[in-house]
Amino acid sequence: MGRVIVITSGKGGVGKTTTTANIGMALAQRNRKVVVVDADFGLRNLDLLLGLENRVVYTAVDVLSGQCRLEQALVKDKRRGNLVLLPAAQNRTKDSVNPAQMRQLIAALAKVFDYVLVDSPAGIEMGFQNAIAAATEAIVVTTPEISAVRDADRVIGLLEANNIKKSGLIINRIRPKMVAVNDMMSVDDVTEILAIPLLGVVPDDEKVIVSTNKGEPLVLSGTPTQAGTAFENIARRLDGEKVEFLDLMVKDDLLSKIKNFFTKSI
């Protein structure tokens, strides 16, 4: 029986889908059998981030309505065969699926795959209820902003109410430079409020935008990026390894010192 992990946040735009794509790919690179499930019916994006948009023939709704078999709807990744995507229907809304159907789908997937990563939509309505229905673990993604943290806190409460006790926190898009001058909440500030185990910290990185537009998850890129390495480390931690947290602060302080030195001299 594979692990069913929902990636959720409450607030939109904090990087749930980016996180799902990268962790999924990183786990696949560790030779795990991974299925990423897009639970964002009506606003699906996961296929875009993985660059698999034009391979989608059937969707989860087609499976549920009996128009195809589950295996037919699964899109195998073009780079790693052990990563597959179960796409959401773009032409439907979140109300077209109910938690019982989601449970049925995911139970079938969990029999075959080591990891079932469910990408939850923003919000706490039907789409969220569907996404968490079958999950036994959760990854809560937040950014170091008061609004995102507030929503994440609410979501953690809802997860606990739904008996999902094992959840990990990812703090995304942190800018060490801003934290250093106290313009941004620090990792400690966030963990102090949310009080769940920290799974990883991902720095804000322009390369994420490039990788999204290209449909190539960061963890695939040949030249290592800070954000890519952070996602790889998260995947390793998820897989049970003990990995040190990236020391973003010192590294970036040094970089910025050098940068500042040069900008000042010019």
Add this chain to the structure above:
Amino acid sequence: MPSDDPILKPAAKSEALSAEMLKPEPDQSLSDNPPIEALDPDPMASEAVSGTETIQVDKKIDKTNNDSEVSGTNQPKETPPIDPNLQVRIKTEKGNLCIYLPSEIKKEGSIISYAWSEIIQQIQQRLSGDSRSWDPNTPVRILANDRLLDTTQIQELADILVQANLRLKRFYTKRRQTAVAVVTCGFSVEQQTAQQALMTETTTNPLVADPMYVQMTLRSGTEIRHDGSVIVMGDMNPGSVVIADGDILVWGKLRGIVHAGAGGNAGSIVMAIQMQPSQIRIADFVARGPSNVPAQFFPEVAYVTPQGKISITQAQNFTRS
């Protein structure tokens, strides 16, 4: 492993699933070659090859395990039309505008048909995009079939029709409860017996339906299904879908997914002013769009070659027997 799981029949072993995975496109894991080489950036080069270019990867959609479509895919007559009950349909019949609401499909105890909000959305989209097909103040019949409607929903429908300058004439329903609700709202209703409903269903399903005109930009998430040909006057954005039993003509940019000849007719074609699809399906064939964008566009036609591949050629070179 228990075999009573309804949606994962063949996965008795985990190997079975990975092997069976993705029947529609078998060579996913291969190179990143764009399967459609049709849209060569250099038009001269493509003309040198007789102006016709072939898409590399075409594959029949695996429908063999789909119980309703076991019969040979080469006989279009035998394949059923696209499920007409799946979406809201709007038709003009004898001066009336008929709005067919999709029926409630039940499966294994749960309902998977459209939610009411989706139905309202579809009606609104269709009424705004298809308005050239009827005159203002056209009387409207709403065929609710077996769908249960309450008074607020009926009022919602009536309001939409008023906004669209249409006159609600009569409801048709199979359910007594709906009929009562309609009367409560002050509209006229006709309750059909199951047999009557069956009769109307067959008479409204001619072999070849009238073409459907859609005058709007089809945005992501919009899906148009029609049991005839579809003419889109506007662009199809990525994420939009048109599924037609006949041909599909896009007078604009085709960037979404098109499925022509969905009933199984491989002779169907797709035409577009600017052909840039993310996926083309004709009958049981599927082809992926190119990943690179050509420098220049020409009106183009996609069709199935006798060799069983989806090809794209410039419209001016397109001649068929």
